[in-house]
Amino acid sequence: MSYDDAELDALYDLLSDRQKAILDFVERFINEQGYPPTIREIGEACNITSTSVVNYNLKKLVAEGWLERAAEKSRGIRLVRHRDSAKQMAVRAAEALNVARVPLVGRIVASEPVMLPGDDFGQYYDPDVDTIEVSKDMLHGLAPGEVFALQVQGKSMIDALIDDGDVVILRRQKTCNDGDLVAVWLPERNETTLKAFYDEGTRIRLQPRNPSMKPIYVHPNNCQIQGKVLGVIRML
Amino acid sequence: MSYDDAELDALYDLLSDRQKAILDFVERFINEQGYPPTIREIGEACNITSTSVVNYNLKKLVAEGWLERAAEKSRGIRLVRHRDSAKQMAVRAAEALNVARVPLVGRIVASEPVMLPGDDFGQYYDPDVDTIEVSKDMLHGLAPGEVFALQVQGKSMIDALIDDGDVVILRRQKTCNDGDLVAVWLPERNETTLKAFYDEGTRIRLQPRNPSMKPIYVHPNNCQIQGKVLGVIRML
DNA sequence: AGTATAGGCGAACTGCTGTTCGATGTCAAG
DNA sequence: CTTGACATCGAACAGCAGTTCGCCTATACT
Numbered sequence: 001m002s003y004d005d006a007e008l009d010a011l012y013d014l015l016s017d018r019q020k021a022i023l024d025f026v027e028r029f030i031n032e033q034g035y036p037p038t039i040r041e042i043g044e045a046c047n048i049t050s051t052s053v054v055n056y057n058l059k060k061l062v063a064e065g066w067l068e069r070a071a072e073k074s075r076g077i078r079l080v081r082h083r084d085s086a087k088q089m090a091v092r093a094a095e096a097l098n099v100a101r102v103p104l105v106g107r108i109v110a111s112e113p114v115m116l117p118g119d120d121f122g123q124y125y126d127p128d129v130d131t132i133e134v135s136k137d138m139l140h141g142l143a144p145g146e147v148f149a150l151q152v153q154g155k156s157m158i159d160a161l162i163d164d165g166d167v168v169i170l171r172r173q174k175t176c177n178d179g180d181l182v183a184v185w186l187p188e189r190n191e192t193t194l195k196a197f198y199d200e201g202t203r204i205r206l207q208p209r210n211p212s213m214k215p216i217y218v219h220p221n222n223c224q225i226q227g228k229v230l231g232v233i234r235m236l
Numbered sequence: 237m238s239y240d241d242a243e244l245d246a247l248y249d250l251l252s253d254r255q256k257a258i259l260d261f262v263e264r265f266i267n268e269q270g271y272p273p274t275i276r277e278i279g280e281a282c283n284i285t286s287t288s289v290v291n292y293n294l295k296k297l298v299a300e301g302w303l304e305r306a307a308e309k310s311r312g313i314r315l316v317r318h319r320d321s322a323k324q325m326a327v328r329a330a331e332a333l334n335v336a337r338v339p340l341v342g343r344i345v346a347s348e349p350v351m352l353p354g355d356d357f358g359q360y361y362d363p364d365v366d367t368i369e370v371s372k373d374m375l376h377g378l379a380p381g382e383v384f385a386l387q388v389q390g391k392s393m394i395d396a397l398i399d400d401g402d403v404v405i406l407r408r409q410k411t412c413n414d415g416d417l418v419a420v421w422l423p424e425r426n427e428t429t430l431k432a433f434y435d436e437g438t439r440i441r442l443q444p445r446n447p448s449m450k451p452i453y454v455h456p457n458n459c460q461i462q463g464k465v466l467g468v469i470r471m472l
Numbered sequence: 473a474g475t476a477t478a479g480g481c482g483a484a485c486t487g488c489t490g491t492t493c494g495a496t497g498t499c500a501a502g
Numbered sequence: 503c504t505t506g507a508c509a510t511c512g513a514a515c516a517g518c519a520g521t522t523c524g525c526c527t528a529t530a531c532t
Contacts, residue, residue, distance in 0.1 A: 028485085033306070034314030036271045038519055050481045055520070057479090070269070073521050074310040074488065080269030083363050097370045133371045134337045138471045161397045161470070181472075234397070234468040235374045236417075252509090275491060286511045293509090310489050310518065393473070474532085478514075483525070487520070502504085 005081055011064070019057050023066055026077060033097045036077040054187060100139055102169060103183070104130040118209045138231040146172050147225065150194070157181070157194055160209035163177040168194065170227030176179045181209075188222045255293050257282045258448060259302055272313040274291050336375055338364040338405060340385045365417070374405055374467040384463065386419060386430070393430055395419070396445035402470045404430065407461030417445075417465040424458045433461070 015023065016121075024119035025045045029037040035047070043054045058077070061067045070076030132149050139147055152166045160181060162168060176182050182197045184206060195216065206216040206222045251259065254430065261281045265273040272282070275290045281335075284290050294313070297303045300439060306312030368385050375383055390400045396417060403466045412418050431442035431452065440459045442452040 016448070018479090034272075035309075037305070037312050038310070039509080039521095040519070044314070047424075048480085050483095051520075052482080053480050055522095068270070070271075072272075072487080072520065073271075075271050076520090130374075131367065135369045137368070138469075161399050163397050191371070229472060230471040231472055232468070233371075233374075236465060236467055254509090276489070282484095284510085286513095287490075288492080288512080289510055308490065309516080312490090474527105476531080479527085480528085481524105485520105485522080485524090487518105489519085490516095491514080493513090494511105496509105498508095498509080501506090 015061075015064070015066075016057075018046065018053075019046070019061055022057055023061060024036065026067070027220055030077075030079060036075040038075055054096050064131055065093050069197065070131075086140060086221040100147065101131040102147050102149045104132045104151065104167065130168060131146060132233070134231070134233065138169055140230070142171060146174060147230065150192075152194060156208040156210050156213050158210050160196070162194070162229075162232055164210070166232050169233065170228050171229040171230050172227045174225050175227050176225055183229075184220055184223060185224040186216075187224070188218065194229070243450060247300070251297075251302075252293075254282065254284070254289075255376070257295055258290065258293055259297060263315060266315060274310040274311055284343045296375075326391070333356045335369050336372050336383065337367040338370055338383050340384045340387065340403065368403060370405055370469065372469070375465070378407060383406060383466065386428075388430060392444040392446050392449050394446050396432070398430070398445070398465075398468055399409050404465050404466050405467040405469065407466050410461050412461055419462040419465075421460040421462055422452075422454060422458060423460070424454070428462065430465070 012020065012023075022042055025042055026037060027049050029041070029045075039051045039054045039058070042058075043049065043051060046054075048054050058067065058069065062069055066080060068078040070078070124172050130226050134149075147169060149167050149169050150167055152162055153164060162181075167183075170183055176197050178198050181194065183192055183194050184197070185192045191214070193206065193209060197204040198207060199220075203217045204220055206223070206231065208215065248259075250254065258278055262273060265277070265281075275287045275294070278294075279287060279290045281283065284291070288402065294303065296301070298305055302316060304314040304316050306314070359430050370385075375456060384407060385403050388398055388404055389400060389432050391400050398417075404417075406419055412433050414434050416432065416433050420433070421428045421430055429442065429452070431444060433442060434441040435456075439453045440456055442454065444451065
């Protein structure tokens, strides 16, 4: 935990291909078998015929701090830093627990447009974006990848009990029904905003839930629905 | 995961003392060393002079489903059912993740009084009560044991943007400042309620945040503060 | 060209480790 | 009392596994 992901990856890149192969195999073996491999098992898996070569690289990995070894003991290999520790442990922990890690992709109604990850993005746990942990109860069985979060700026939804600074959890979807609270991207204005959605045929009415604010009218072509509000989290 | 704690404990009690000692030692050894012990290491730790006896009891533990063994492989012991699996894994997962498990102790403003666990309760993860997982960001560094959650019933705090059905996260504390949103227990009325707190000297004013509702006035002796609102979670 | 240096190979050695087997003790059922 | 199941013990064995050592190859530096 004393090394962050970027630093670990940088250190990992310093290793030779063989050392990477050995380290990967050891990690996989321990995860699958529940006990560490022998030198000869490592050699066989990594196409190394000589036990001394495995031993040599193992020593290197120990010196670099990736492993610990109990001298003279069979299978006396212990993982020290898992490259995946911080990231993947959090993923596994989230799976074990009733928790989803939702990417917090930005602030809504901000000067810059909020760039949402595409629908085709495979890894839900991009380390570059903040995440917020929410109870899976809030997702109603949706996959974590279908969900994202935005922090609300402004009081335009105050009557919907959504305050400035609240975090809204949204389900990624392109369509919605009248009256739904949705995040929409307005290409014309180059901004993302949170409003109640009403299709009036020739135009879309985006209705703030604040009596002192006027609705926005946009052409259907200029209104991309990003997602529908699933829940609200407020930290006081 | 297919066995709950009670069932596992019952099965554990069926084991002989030696088998318990062996199982405990194997668990401890793996946790401390990172790799499983040899038969002779087990024997030494459990005061068994013969390797065959260790082997004999190991076979029993495998037959009972506590362990798995890779035949002919040194240290080929793998733990199958940890007695602490379900509960402690959730705890460890919560620690690894930026998540706290907060006991959801009941609904507020209900006919029955909400019984809060005492201040001295040691285990924060009582399996008897529901828990809700919240981001530790909401706790502002507080220990999970200082925090609990209640589900709000009624719209008395609607102007504080807290709706019927919302879950409020509270910090356990006995005092508060004027204007704080607090959960208070009213012994006279035998109920717990969520209100804004105002000390008017001779009496306490518990102010709903709803213009259509009147404040409650109680004697300071008849008003026990349970906790102060840290955050709000709403699932739509 | 000479020479460190790093990485690799294979064999041999030694101690570790799981397995097996015969013998012993205990205890309850027949 | 005998029997058999269960648990234990000690010893021997064969294979497993970490270590070491001499030798080889390629690269880079002098």
